[in-house]
Amino acid sequence: MAEIKTKGEMLFNRGAILAVVVALIIMLTPIYWIAATSFKARNLATTIPPTVVFEPTLAPFAKLFTKRSQLREPVAPEVYEAAPWWEKLIYDGGEQVVRNKKTNEPTSSGFGNRYMNSLIVSIISTFLAVSMGTLTAYGFSRFRVPGEQDWLFFILSTRMLPPVVVAIPMFLMYRAVGLHDTHIGLIILYTAFNLSFAVWIMKGFIDEIPREYEEAALVDGYTRMEAFFKIVLPEALTGIAATAVFCFITAWNEYAFALMMTSKNAQTAPPYIPSQVGSGLSDWTVIASGAFLFLVPVAIFTFLLRNHLLRGMSFGAIRK
Amino acid sequence: MADVMTRLEPNSRAAARGLSDLSIRNLFIIPTITFLIVFNVFPLIYSLYTGFTDYRASTTAPANWVGLANFRELLSDPFIWRNFTITAKYVVISVTGQVIVGFGLAMLLNRPMALKGLITTLLMLPMMLSPAVVGLFWKLLYDPSFGIINYFLGLGKFEWLADPQMALWAVAMVDIWMWSPFVMLLSLAGLSAVPKHLYEAAEIDRAGPFYTFFRITLPLVAPILMIAIIFRTMEAFKTFDHAYILSSQPTTELIAIRLYKMAFLEWQTGLSSAFAYIVLIVVVAITNIYVKYLNKAKAR
16 A cells, blocks of 8 residues: 555556446446346346336335235226225236235235244344353453363354254254244254354454453452443443344344244245245246345445454454 | 462452352353253264164154164265265365455455445445345346346356356356455455555565565465465355255255255255264364464464
């Protein structure tokens, strides 16, 4: 990053910036494309040449949450007028919402439930992993533990196991105790998976808090517990938040365990969204809208996390 | 108890009140260790046992002890070896691609630039996304008739995923797209830590750009780059999500996919447990190397 002196260097610098811009466009095009497709009318999603300029519609989202069937004949005008806005969008696409014969309630597609499951499982497992992980990290950071390095290696190695390897015996055990396709079953797996990560990264954050703070508190008559909760925890708050966001994203994105350990009740969104490809009424705008809704929280979190990404990705080994 | 008391005397005033440091340490650490042993180690011990049986989870037939037969069958099965070869090829393609693109991007970004923070964050988006959903939308991009990749590259109706030769490259390309930013992130950290005076000295000595790169930049970034490479190698070795969604070609059947099919579609529980153990040994070996490098980076 030496100062730019010659004309040649300046030219080179401009070239580098141009290359970065091109790379950025290439890297972001797939994400843009899925976001754009989720606001397109069905007939615009698969055109050649690709449709770049279009009038955005919420029809894909209306379709995403409902069960639909093909309209055999045009819908009666009075029925159309009486329908809520989202149902009109579905009528416009030549489809109708499947309604319950008795209650006339619209039938949901199952996406809403899967999204809820994703939220429940991710939030609870994150909470458990971060709270246990923070305590354990404090233990490893402040006290001498016999065989410390071996324990830390053991903890990390559980994270590295391929999900399929763990899933085979877990499947048999869950089936035996009735935890298959339950929220608790999935929460346990995700907690175990994130716990090792939380311990490693929180240990780095707690190592950075000077011991003198607690020692001063201990001298002032705090107990070790009080010193931990009143001095260390507030100091570690940024680290805890960053760790929590990382754990949440990992659990939210997880696919393999969810595929093997759930089938319906506790199924999360990642195995559900792909399963809609090739189903009778599948259309790419609906799949894209599901993917879009699923990616939005992660994109927001990535921005919140941007200063801690390096640390999280290197298990706390590299700090800025 | 004495070894836990790093600063305080055990009989000091502070330690006498509340819980002792030893009990706090145990209270904080033991639940986590227990949790991991119950939900990770215990299942693995169980699957070590099933690995020596002919158990099938789809039937009610009891498991019969078959000794080493499963391992013998796996290690002499040419199809399994093909899965290993495919995985090796996939790991080499995707990790090499990620290092080239990621390190290249880091070199480009390692200069004063407007909006650098925003650009870096945007570049990092792909690796934060769900691989399963990413695999899904690349399916749309790769589509031979309306995919935008064929359109922009002018390839007509090129079959990325249906072509047995091309499919593995297509799957690896998605991995490169997702994880180059990771290599970039680590390389940037390495590049920004190279002391400036080394470049100044090189300039005074009239060293050429190649000399500067190979003698100063690369050696100093190498340790951190190594962490990225080992981590990505391990992750690529385990790849399942996007590969399984993108392609069902036999030429893209990575080890994790074969293992999944064996265990959950063919229900060969015993055989797949044995297979899982072979995979496990490889992963633990790479993890060992990885931790060694992580600790080295920490010590710096």
